[in-house]
Amino acid sequence: MSSTASAEDAYIAEGILDEFHRSNLFFRIVVIGNGAILETTSKLGPTSKSSISPKSGERLLTFANEDASFEFHVKVEKICKIAFVVNPANNRRVARFLCDKGTPICSLILAGNTNPDEAEEWFDGLLVKHGAEIIM
Structure with a gap:
């Protein structure tokens, strides 16, 4: 894997993140940084903007709430692998976005949804559509 995805791969990553945005579901968002970890539970939106x-000069996909007091920026060209994981022990569904060395950029964990069966069905549909792993 290269350290930066091609423009075509970045569009694929952006499209998958857009599917999360359009789902209108809540996710536990875990962002792993150099020396810090951020966790919050939120929908991805209602605002979604590519810039x-x-x-x-990097391509960003931004998700924000109504008043922009919460913003989640993703450098889509840094995503080199997306893994969809279902943990049978706790029924947790996680999408992991990874960089070239397999280190995590962020994880989106299905969480706190009004209708868990519908949310799980949505996630399982992503797994069927895209497979367990997408390597850029």
């Missing part, structure tokens, strides 16, 4: 960072 180019004026500082770095």
Whole structure:
């Protein structure tokens, strides 16, 4: 895997993240950084916007709540692998977004949904559609 995905791969990653946005479901968002971990539970949106960072020139996909007090920015060209995981022990469904060395960028864990059966069915549909792993 290269350290930066091609433009075509970035569009694939962006499309999958857009599926999470359009689901209108709640996710436990876990972001792993260099020296810090951030966890929160939120929908991805209602705002979703693709842009180019004026500082770095990197392509960003941004999800924000109504007043932009919560924003989640994803550098889609850094995503080199997406893994869809279902843990049978606790029935947890996780999408892991990984960089070139297999280290995590972020994870989206299906969480706190009004209709868990419908949410699980939605996630399982992603697994059927995309397979367990997408390697960029």
